[in-house]
Amino acid sequence: MSPPTSSAAVAQRLRIFYGRLRRRLQDVSAVSGLTAPQASALARLALNEPSSASQLAGAERVRPQSMAKTLTALHELGLVRREADPDDARQKWLFLTDDGRAAAQGARTHREEWLVDAFAQRFTDAERQVIGEALTLLERIVDQ
Numbered sequence: 458m459s460p461p462t463s464s465a466a467v468a469q470r471l472r473i474f475y476g477r478l479r480r481r482l483q484d485v486s487a488v489s490g491l492t493a494p495q496a497s498a499l500a501r502l503a504l505n506e507p508s509s510a511s512q513l514a515g516a517e518r519v520r521p522q523s524m525a526k527t528l529t530a531l532h533e534l535g536l537v538r539r540e541a542d543p544d545d546a547r548q549k550w551l552f553l554t555d556d557g558r559a560a561a562q563g564a565r566t567h568r569e570e571w572l573v574d575a576f577a578q579r580f581t582d583a584e585r586q587v588i589g590e591a592l593t594l595l596e597r598i599v600d601q
Contacts (some may be wrong), residue, residue, distance in 0.1 A: 471595075484572040486564035491534075494519070496525050499553065499561040501537060507540070507550035536560055 458468065483493035486500065489595070501516050502508055508516075514524035528551065531537045536557030542548035553561060576585060 482568045482572070486568045491560065491564070492527075492530075494523070495531055496560075496564040498527050498531065499557055500564055502537065502551060502553055502563040502566075503558065507552050509548065509550060513551070531557065561598065 460466065478548055480493075480547050485498055486493065486496040491499070497517060498513055501513055505516070507514070510528055511521055513528070514521045517524065521528075526536060532539065532554075537550050538554055539549045540552065542550055549584065576588075
């Protein structure tokens with residue numbers, strides 16, 4: 458029996474799949490002794506540098522206290538540095554160090570390699586074609 462195709466059923470399956478894929482990619486990116494949240498924060502900072510702790514917490518959808526703990530660990534590892542805002546000394550901006558940039562790139566590389574390998578091992582050429590076509594359709598959701 459095929460799965461239900463109502464909008465609600467398909468949306469629920471996609472949401473569940475997305476959550477599982479995101480968690481799996483976070484697990485894969487936990488390289489070099491970094492936790493998944495640390496690797497994710499580095500990757501986010503690499504995309505939006507400089508950033509504040511509150512901006513990162515919002516983007517990662519975590520509590521500010523959780524992000525503060527993550528950032529403290531990354532700072533102690535020498536992967537991020539903090540600088541005071543020249544216009545508002547209360548505001549701190551976060552930047553990647555050279556080691557932080559390398560760690561973020563390493564995590565990104567691990568995620569990409571895992572995903573490429575998964576597609577190569579688990580799907581035929583024809584199935585990858587179908588997935589590509591489905592992605593083209595799904596892009597309509599975010600391209601509006």
